[in-house]
Amino acid sequence: MKEYEIFSNLKVPCGSKIVIRIDGRNFSQLSHDLKLEKPYDLEFVKIMINTCHEFFKEFSPSLIYTFSDEINILLNEIPFRGRLEKMDSIFASFVSGTFTSNIINNEEFSEIIENPKIYLKPISFDSRVILLNPEETVTYFKNRQNEAWINCLNGYAYWTLRREYSKDEAVQILYKKKSNQIHEILFEQDINIADTPLWQRRGIGIYRKKIVIHGYNPITNENVISKRWKPITDWELPVFNEEFFHLNQIL
Ligand SMILES: Nc1nc2c(ncn2[C@@H]2O[C@H](COP(=O)(O)OP(=O)(O)OP(=O)(O)O)[C@@H](O)[C@H]2O)c(=O)[nH]1
Numbered sequence: 001m002k003e004y005e006i007f008s009n010l011k012v013p014c015g016s017k018i019v020i021r022i023d024g025r026n027f028s029q030l031s032h033d034l035k036l037e038k039p040y041d042l043e044f045v046k047i048m049i050n051t052c053h054e055f056f057k058e059f060s061p062s063l064i065y066t067f068s069d070e071i072n073i074l075l076n077e078i079p080f081r082g083r084l085e086k087m088d089s090i091f092a093s094f095v096s097g098t099f100t101s102n103i104i105n106n107e108e109f110s111e112i113i114e115n116p117k118i119y120l121k122p123i124s125f126d127s128r129v130i131l132l133n134p135e136e137t138v139t140y141f142k143n144r145q146n147e148a149w150i151n152c153l154n155g156y157a158y159w160t161l162r163r164e165y166s167k168d169e170a171v172q173i174l175y176k177k178k179s180n181q182i183h184e185i186l187f188e189q190d191i192n193i194a195d196t197p198l199w200q201r202r203g204i205g206i207y208r209k210k211i212v213i214h215g216y217n218p219i220t221n222e223n224v225i226s227k228r229w230k231p232i233t234d235w236e237l238p239v240f241n242e243e244f245f246h247l248n249q250i251l
């Protein structure tokens, strides 16, 4: 019956660069069910980061960039001999499983999870593969970071308006507003978006940095210094540019 598995030979060409974008399914509902802080919930963000680190350990990408419920993963080497079905299904299920076990083992959410009256639906993520030319990779990440910024601006504006207005009214007020108009709305509410934490405006990166390790050699009786590339969490990303990718040997 192999001939019926018509998509199993769909492959990413060898030698290409790919980004996997993974996005939480119906996380608006999940954020409501888990009573997440608005617009940003630090515990949720830490779980997203933990999930990214697990991914890093397992699949060794060169960069992971995350904001809101999305995770962008840059892979310089193509796994599963390029098989698209394998990549999409394994990556999405790996992230769903890791994220779920982080949620259910987190004390912050235990009251909700252990409440027999609350039914939390199984958590899932979708996954897509984006094929890029090397020169398009930086542009891709710049675009996602721009999306993070728009998300930040809209999130603050919406939840600030919700203190006074209904859901429909807040949506109506923000409808077709340009970013300078949203800034004004926030200013009127005494919020300067430039004062918000950088990670909320620029997203969070997980990538390797050269770390200095201080050790001790018992044979020579000497302190020794070595350097190792280690995955770190960057809460203060610059605006993405070519220099960032080259300095950190991501590309
Ligand atoms: N309260 C809160 N919600 C968050 C946070 N991060 C992500 N979310 C929620 O996640 C949603 C992500 O947006 P989308 O991916 O467009 O919406 P979705 O409901 O997941 O819909 P699909 O991805 O199409 O299934 C946001 O609308 C928020 O509701 C957070 O830190 N706090």
Ligand SMILES: [Mg+2]
Residues within 6 Å of the ligand: 023, 024, 025, 026, 027, 069
């Ligand atoms: Mg989503």
